[in-house]
Amino acid sequence: MHTTGTRFAVLLMASSLGLTAHAESAGSVYTLERAIDQALAGNPELSILQARIEQANAQLGEALASFYPQVKASLSYQHSDNPAQAFAMIIAQRRLDFNSGDFNHPGGVDNYRPQVTASYSLFRGGRDYYLGKAAELGVEASELEKSALRNHLLNNVTAAYYGELAAVAAHKVSIGAVDAVDSELRQSRLRYEAGTLLKSEVLSLEVQLAEAKDAEIQAANAIELAQNMLKTLLGLGAGEPLSIAEAEAALPATPAAYDELLNQARTHPELQAAQKRVEIAERQLSAAQGAHLPRADAYVSYGSDSRDLAFSANRDNVTAGVTVELDLFSGFATQERIKKAEHELIAAQEAARQTRLRIENELHSARLKLSEALNRVQVAGVAVLAAEEALRQVSEQYQVGVVTVTRYIEAEVARDKAHTRQINARYDALRADAELKQAYGAWQ
Structure with a gap:
């Protein structure tokens, strides 16, 4: 019988080499940094947000157009036998x-x-003026929303990347478990045929093998699911090749105090974008209220009147003036527009408050998750050492026939579970660190 620790190490090494060779042959090995770069370049949501920024810039240009003179060219034609109109046209044509x-x-x-x-x-x-300011704030809000989306995207890419690494590592452990149980089952069958082992021991190993294979199938499926999620975030098609590089990532540091993290989160792009939306609603309310005030426009026109389209400087004329208007009654339209703007302001204020509360809760939860995961890493490390030692002792006892094969397999399963918990705790800590960075806006 092979030494258990050696077999486990060989299986991990073989699996790692196989995955690396496959990745190199595909030519699509992604480190975390490359995955982030690909997501920033290929994720369609960022392109959508960029289009919205350009749309906001266009709206700003449209709002600023009211501060420039408006120039129009026109051509009109009239025919009349009304004495007053005809007389006026004849005078305008300079032929009275x-x-x-x-x-x-x-x-x-x-x-x-x-x-x-x-x-x-x-x-x-x-x-x-107010609509122009609202449009300027709209551009700033769109840029902040893009930063917020980038913040979410980098967190999701990091979490998906480490999620796939965790799934790959768990799959390696499950493969090792299948091979170990299968090897023991073959040897146990030989011993049963030789009459030195009970049938119940063989049946127990067959059950253990079925459970190990089931766990291996689930672990392999978890890799596919994690990779599909990562492809979506990177903007890759389902059929495009994708392999991730296996690198040992350092564990994150113990998180700072909650108050310190909360202070950092005050510059979170989502908070700033929500506040910009409040300011936009305030400007739009002021613009709606401005409809109660008069409007004044200056104009000047230059043209000529003639019986045909022939232009002559002898018949040209210039008209200039100022018009002042005031809406005395608009069917309550102005009042309703003001009410609408007031409610939009209330909605924006509540949305900003909701965003602040959500970020505070996310920050608190992410900090707790990271602290928990780091503690689990320490506990899992101790458990792995204990499980390895227990397996070593049970293996020695099994070799001399003191314990049954079932007890030996139970020790192997316990060792594998301890390794799996250690792997999960480590990658959970890395994912929790990414989530914490998103919560206080460190990814922007």
Whole structure:
């Protein structure tokens, strides 16, 4: 019978070499750093957020357009035999002749007027100013939301990466368990045929082998699930090759005090984005309230009137003026727009408060998870040493026939479970550290 510790080490080494060779042949080995870079470049959610930033920039440009003069060119045509209108068109065309015809019956008169008009908004109750400020804040909010998404994405990529490593390591342990039980089963069958072992011992080993194979199948499936999640985060298709590099990551340090982490979280992009949304709602409310104030516009137009489209400087004219308007009654539309803006402000304020509470709770939970995982790593290390020593002693007793094969297999299973708990605790600590960084915005 082979030495148990040696067999376990050989199995781990063989599995590692096999995975590495497969990864190199695929040419798609991803370290954590490369996976993060790929996610930042290929994840569609970041592209969506970038498009929203560009959209917000366009909305800002649209809002700022009201601070520039508006210039329009137009061409109008009129035909009238109304004496007043016809007389006015004849005068505009510079061809009035008091000795020509009957002014009461001028006949049909044609008038073409090409003109250029420039207008400028002098005052709109502050609405242009407030809407412009809201648009500026909208760009800032979109950029912060992209930072927040980046924060979430890097945490998810890190968690998925370590999740797959944990699944791969657990699969190695399960393969070792299957091979160990299978080896003992073959030897036990030979001893049973030789009449030196009870049938019940063989049956017990067959049950143990079935359980080990079931655990191996579940572990292999966990690798596939973890890899599919990672591919989604990296923006890769389901059929594209992906292998991750196996590297020994150092355990994270003990987390800082909660108050210190909470102070760092005050610059969290989600908190800042939520506050920007509150400020946007405040500006939009001010813009809605500005509808109660008068509006003033200046304008100037240059054109000419003629019976045809021929332009002549002798017939050109310029008109300039200022118009002031005030809505006396708008069917309560202004009041309803103000109410809508007020409720949008309340919703934004509550959303900001909800975001703050959520981040505080996430920070507290992530800190507890990291502390728990680090403690589990220490406990698991002690348990592995104890399980290895117990297996060594049981193995010696089994070799001299003091204990049954069932007891020996139980010791091997206990050793494998201890290794699995140690692996899970280690990667849980790494994932908890990534979650804590997301909670206080360290990934931005």
